[in-house]
Amino acid sequence: MDGLGERATALERRVMPEEGLDQLVRALARRGPVYGPVRQDGATVYGEVEGAQDLDLRCTPFTYSPKALLHRPRQVLFRAERAEGFVPREPEEDGRMSIIGVRPCDMSAIAALDQVFSQEYPDPYYQRRRQNALLAAVNCVEMAEHCFCTSMGTGPGLAAGFDLLLTRLEHGWLVEAGTEEGCAVLKEVESRTATDRDLQEKEELIRKAAAGAKKQLQTEGLPGLMRDRFEDPVWKERREECLGCANCTSVCPTCFCYDAYDVVNVKGDKVERTRCWTGCPVVDFARVHGGNFRSDRGERFKQFAYHKLCYWKDQFDRLGCVGCGRCMTWCPAKIDIAETAQSFRRGGEAR
Amino acid sequence: MSRHAANPLKPEPAVIKAIRQETYDTTTYTMGFREGERANRFSFEPGQFNMLTLWGIGEAAISLSSLPGGNGTFDHTVRSVGDVTNALRRLKVGDTVWARGPYGTPWPLKEARGRDLLIIAGGIGLAPLRGVIQAVTSRRSDFGKAELLYGARTPADLLYTTEFDDWRRGGLSLTLTVDAVPEGARWEHNVGVVTTVMDRATVRPGGGVVMVCGPEIMMKFVVKELLARGFRPGEIFVSLERRMECGVRVCGRCQFDGRFVCRDGPVLPYSDIKGRVGTML
Numbered sequence: 001m002d003g004l005g006e007r008a009t010a011l012e013r014r015v016m017p018e019e020g021l022d023q024l025v026r027a028l029a030r031r032g033p034v035y036g037p038v039r040q041d042g043a044t045v046y047g048e049v050e051g052a053q054d055l056d057l058r059c060t061p062f063t064y065s066p067k068a069l070l071h072r073p074r075q076v077l078f079r080a081e082r083a084e085g086f087v088p089r090e091p092e093e094d095g096r097m098s099i100i101g102v103r104p105c106d107m108s109a110i111a112a113l114d115q116v117f118s119q120e121y122p123d124p125y126y127q128r129r130r131q132n133a134l135l136a137a138v139n140c141v142e143m144a145e146h147c148f149c150t151s152m153g154t155g156p157g158l159a160a161g162f163d164l165l166l167t168r169l170e171h172g173w174l175v176e177a178g179t180e181e182g183c184a185v186l187k188e189v190e191s192r193t194a195t196d197r198d199l200q201e202k203e204e205l206i207r208k209a210a211a212g213a214k215k216q217l218q219t220e221g222l223p224g225l226m227r228d229r230f231e232d233p234v235w236k237e238r239r240e241e242c243l244g245c246a247n248c249t250s251v252c253p254t255c256f257c258y259d260a261y262d263v264v265n266v267k268g269d270k271v272e273r274t275r276c277w278t279g280c281p282v283v284d285f286a287r288v289h290g291g292n293f294r295s296d297r298g299e300r301f302k303q304f305a306y307h308k309l310c311y312w313k314d315q316f317d318r319l320g321c322v323g324c325g326r327c328m329t330w331c332p333a334k335i336d337i338a339e340t341a342q343s344f345r346r347g348g349e350a351r
Numbered sequence: 352m353s354r355h356a357a358n359p360l361k362p363e364p365a366v367i368k369a370i371r372q373e374t375y376d377t378t379t380y381t382m383g384f385r386e387g388e389r390a391n392r393f394s395f396e397p398g399q400f401n402m403l404t405l406w407g408i409g410e411a412a413i414s415l416s417s418l419p420g421g422n423g424t425f426d427h428t429v430r431s432v433g434d435v436t437n438a439l440r441r442l443k444v445g446d447t448v449w450a451r452g453p454y455g456t457p458w459p460l461k462e463a464r465g466r467d468l469l470i471i472a473g474g475i476g477l478a479p480l481r482g483v484i485q486a487v488t489s490r491r492s493d494f495g496k497a498e499l500l501y502g503a504r505t506p507a508d509l510l511y512t513t514e515f516d517d518w519r520r521g522g523l524s525l526t527l528t529v530d531a532v533p534e535g536a537r538w539e540h541n542v543g544v545v546t547t548v549m550d551r552a553t554v555r556p557g558g559g560v561v562m563v564c565g566p567e568i569m570m571k572f573v574v575k576e577l578l579a580r581g582f583r584p585g586e587i588f589v590s591l592e593r594r595m596e597c598g599v600r601v602c603g604r605c606q607f608d609g610r611f612v613c614r615d616g617p618v619l620p621y622s623d624i625k626g627r628v629g630t631m632l
Contacts, residue, residue: 077360078360078361080406085364085447086406086447086449087364088362088406088449090358090361116601117601119599119600119601120599120600120614121359121599121601122359123359123360123601124358124359230628256601256603257602257603257604258596258597258602258603259596259602259604260409260410260596260597260602261409262406262407262408262409262410264407268407271406271407273404273406273410275596275602278604280603280606285594285604286594286604287594288592288593288594289432289433290432290566293593293607293629293630294629303606303629306628307606310609311606311608311609312609313609314608314609314610315609315611
């Protein structure tokens with residue numbers, strides 16, 4: 001079954017002791033900055049880490065997903081100066097980086113973003129950061145309140161796409177390397193060859209985690225079901241609840257929409273063309289001269305829900321939701337798109 | 352899909368070669384790229400658009416309003432309503448605009464070959480259709496009937512009035528209408544929204560292609576009238592306007608239903624829109 005990650009394709013499987021994690025972070029740090037989940041102001045966010053002591057690898061929904069490290073919340077596209085005839089220069093490239101602690105659901109989200117940013121016109125800004133990123137994922141051994149990766153086939157175990165994949169065993173860490181570079185990093189860490197027992201322990205941990213899923217969203221035929229229920233009265237309720245704050249699209253690991261604008265210095269001779277995340281709940285999102293195609297807040301919220309659970313399938317042949325649960329966790333109105341969609345299976349009333 | 356290696360968001364310099372004031376708020380700029388192969392040959396099809404940059408002001412999606420010129424030139428007819436379009440007004444011949452494109456789907460000129468063509472435009476909506484008219488009037492024998500129904504708010508809002516005679520000589524039948532005629536203005540044509548002149552069209556369902564461009568609310572009613580007259584959704588083409596930051600299917604702003612207007616459109620057969628959400632049509 002997808003999401004259990006039992007058959008993770010790995011070049012090498014090793015077990016490191018508890019303190020091996022610190023060695024691993026330091027080995028990664030020798031290659032460039034390492035970003036991982038850290039506690040900050042009462043929430044878990046991605047920040048730069050120097051050693052294992054900085055990491056928060058509990059299975060909690062991080063406020064921001066690794067999306068922010070690949071599709072930057074604010075990205076200078078070009079710098080142009082009057083003195084140079086405004087010939088645009090691209091910003092300097094960032095070097096190698098590692099992202100540690102990437103959850104299976106977020107790995108699936110990165111795969112979704114890879115699709116978005118590598119279409120007919122590949123986006124060089126995303127591509128560069130993505131190619132520069134070593135991904136050290138971590139399997140989930142427990143489920144948080146809003147997790148529904150088991151429904152989306154994206155977790156709690158990871159099968160592919162990683163450079164390194166960690167699983168916390170009772171004694172130490174199982175580390176699987178999926179790429180040559182992952183193997184190279186692993187060589188710099190004290191470890192022993194993994195045994196069948198270690199792999200069985202991993203499988204058991206993931207299976208137990210999956211069994212602990214509290215939320216469910218049946219995805220079979222979901223895009224069609226969503227279309228059938230486009231005028232369902234439940235959307236009127238959601239309209240009344242939604243504050244239009246766009247927390248959902250900010251924390252969503254697959255939301256990619258952006259706004260682009262020129263930032264000009266006071267003298268008006270230096271320009272930074274900049275792009276910045278935006279989202280469909282924002283009032284101006286679909287505004288054109290003379291009108292706004294989604295002036296109604298309810299329509300804007302529906303665009304978010306429908307893009308994730310319906311339209312994405314048309315666009316990229318998969319759903320745009322990975323079941324991370326962030327949108328509902330960080331929604332001030334506690335709107336739950338999975339529960340709303342699931343309610344259609346029950347034929348009606350939902351929260 | 353072919354993949355483009357260069358930075359797709361990077362505009363290139365284009366020089367303004369001619370400026371023509373069309374109305375009190377609308378101007379046509381003839382431009383040509385300054386450097387590279389495209390300086391002499393910039394190929395595109397009517398219906399497609401460019402992203403135009405004025406550094407420090409921003410970037411905007413603007414439709415191409417001509418056929419490719421023999422010397423690599425292209426036209427943009429711009430109504431001054433936003434930051435970029437207002438700033439464009441301050442430019443003179445010889446000034447530089449930065450451009451990238453062409454993007455989006457063209458009008459189905461190839462499909463219209465040998466068949467009748469009915470063009471229905473409202474206001475600035477005639478701009479993306481001007482290249483179609485240029486193609487039809489210059490290769491008139493390639494097409495059957497060619498009719499234009501064009502509506503604007505007032506006589507002063509009509510675009511390309513100096514070209515109407517050429518278009519007529521080229522074999523295009525023109526029907527003009529305005530919503531209102533201000534006191535003292537001369538007007539010999541119809542008064543009323545564009546749907547009030549639809550019965551003057553002689554193109555019939557099954558005979559050809561209908562191209563519609565204008566404000567979405569206008570297109571909504573035009574499509575409704577066309578369907579009532581027996582036209583099938585697959586023979587009606589419309590051009591949608593949406594906010595765009597990229598033109599290359601990434602910024603997400605132009606989405607309706609599962610479509611990106613910048614790449615799946617802007618020109619779409621009505622059959623691709625019918626039953627989908629997110630448009631007025």
